[in-house]
Amino acid sequence: xxxxxxxxxxxxxxxxxxxxxxxxxxxxxxxxxxxxxxxxxxxxxxxxxxxxxxxxxxxxxxxxxxxxxxxxxxxxxxxxxxxxxxxxxxxxxxxxxxxxxxxxxxxxxxxxxxxxxxxxxxxxxxxxxxxxxxxxxxxxxxxxxxxxxxxxxxxxxxxxxxxxxxxxxxxxxxxxxxxxxxxxxxxxxxxxxxxxxxxxxxxxxxxxxxxxxxxxxxxxxxxxxxxxxxxx
Ligand SMILES: Cc1cc2nc3c(=O)[nH]c(=O)nc-3n(C[C@H](O)[C@H](O)[C@H](O)COP(=O)(O)OP(=O)(O)OC[C@H]3O[C@@H](n4cnc5c(N)ncnc54)[C@H](O)[C@@H]3O)c2cc1C
Numbered sequence: 001x002x003x004x005x006x007x008x009x010x011x012x013x014x015x016x017x018x019x020x021x022x023x024x025x026x027x028x029x030x031x032x033x034x035x036x037x038x039x040x041x042x043x044x045x046x047x048x049x050x051x052x053x054x055x056x057x058x059x060x061x062x063x064x065x066x067x068x069x070x071x072x073x074x075x076x077x078x079x080x081x082x083x084x085x086x087x088x089x090x091x092x093x094x095x096x097x098x099x100x101x102x103x104x105x106x107x108x109x110x111x112x113x114x115x116x117x118x119x120x121x122x123x124x125x126x127x128x129x130x131x132x133x134x135x136x137x138x139x140x141x142x143x144x145x146x147x148x149x150x151x152x153x154x155x156x157x158x159x160x161x162x163x164x165x166x167x168x169x170x171x172x173x174x175x176x177x178x179x180x181x182x183x184x185x186x187x188x189x190x191x192x193x194x195x196x197x198x199x200x201x202x203x204x205x206x207x208x209x210x211x212x213x214x215x216x217x218x219x220x221x222x223x224x225x226x227x228x229x230x231x232x
Contacts, residue, residue, distance in 0.1 A: 044083060046073060047097060047123070049181030057094035065092040097122050099176050102169040108158040114139060119168035124178025127223060131171050134224045135164050167224060174222070 027033050046069050050056065053072065057065055069084050069092075100120040115132030142156035151159070177183075185194045205211045 042083070044080075044087075045123075046084075047179075048072065049186055051181065052186055058096070060094070062089040062092045065089070065094060097179060099179075100172055102172070103165065105162070105165065108154060108161060110157075112139065112157050112161060114164065118164070119172050121172040121175040122179040124175035125171065125222070127171050127175065130223050131168055134167070135160075138163060171222075 053068070055064075055068060057068060060068060066084060066087060066089050070081060073081055073084065098120060099122050100118075103118065114135035116128060119131060121128050121131070139157070139160045142151070142160050143153070145151055146153045146156040183194075184190045185198070187194075205215050
C-alpha cells in the first residue's frame with residue numbers, strides 16, 4: 001500500500017514554470033491531481049505476503065488502508081508511524097506486486113522492447129527502473145555503433161536483446177527471491193531470528209571497510225555499473 005504526504009493541497013499551489021508539457025496538460029485536465037512531480041513530496045510503502053496480513057488491502061477503503069498500515073507496523077520507529085498517521089487517506093492505494101517469467105529468444109525485427117514491458121519484476125532489490133535505464137543505454141550505444149558502420153542495425157538490436165534477456169531475467173529472479181513469501185524471514189519465530197542475523201550481518205559489513213567495498217562492488221556488478229577506472 002502506498003501513500004503520499006503533502007504540505008498543501010495541489011489546488012492551492014501555483015504550477016512551477018518549466019513543467020513538462022505532458023504534465024501541464026494532465027494537471028490542466030485533472031484539477032486537484034495530487035501527483036505533481038515538480039513539487040517536493042514523500043512517498044512511503046509497506047508491503048508483505050497477503051497470507052500474513054490481517055485483512056486484504058485490495059478490499060479496504062482508504063482510511064482503513066492507513067489503519068492497516070498502522071496496525072502492521074506496530075513496534076516500528078515512532079517517527080515512521082507518525083508519518084503514516086499524518087498521511088492524507090485520499091492518497092493511499094493498494095497494489096498487487098507482480099513479476100514475469102523469462103521469455104524465450106525471438107526473431108529480431110525493427111520493433112524491440114525494454115524495461116517493464118519485457119522484464120517486469122517485484123520491487124525487491126530495487127532495480128526495475130535501473131534495469132530499464134540499463135536497457136536504454138545498451139540499446140542506444142549499439143544503435144550508435146550501427147550508425148558508425150561497425151555493425152548492421154539488425155545486429156545491434158539482436159545483440160541488445162540477447163544481453164538484455166540475460167541480465168533482465170537475472171534481475172527478475174533476484175527481485176522475486178526477496179519477495180518470496182516462503183522465505184524464513186516471513187515466519188513468526190524463525191523470521192525474528194533470520195531478521196536479527198541479517199541485521200547483525202549488515203552491521204558487520206558496515207563496519208568492516210573491505211567487506212563494505214566488496215558488497216558495493218557486487219551491487220554495482222548486479223546493476224551493470226561499469227567499474228573500470230576512468231582512463232582505462
Ligand atoms: C512500489 C514500487 C517500488 C519500486 N521501487 C523501485 C526502486 O526502488 N528502484 C527501481 O529501480 N525500480 C523500482 N520500481 C520499478 C520501477 O518503477 C519500474 O521498473 C520502472 O518504472 C519501469 O519503467 P518503464 O519505463 O519500463 O515502464 P513504466 O514506468 O511503466 O512506463 C511505461 C509508460 O507507458 C505508458 N503507457 C502504457 N501504455 C501506453 C499506451 N498504450 N500508449 C501510451 N503510453 C502508454 C504508461 O502510462 C507509463 O507511463 C518500483 C516499482 C513499484 C511498483
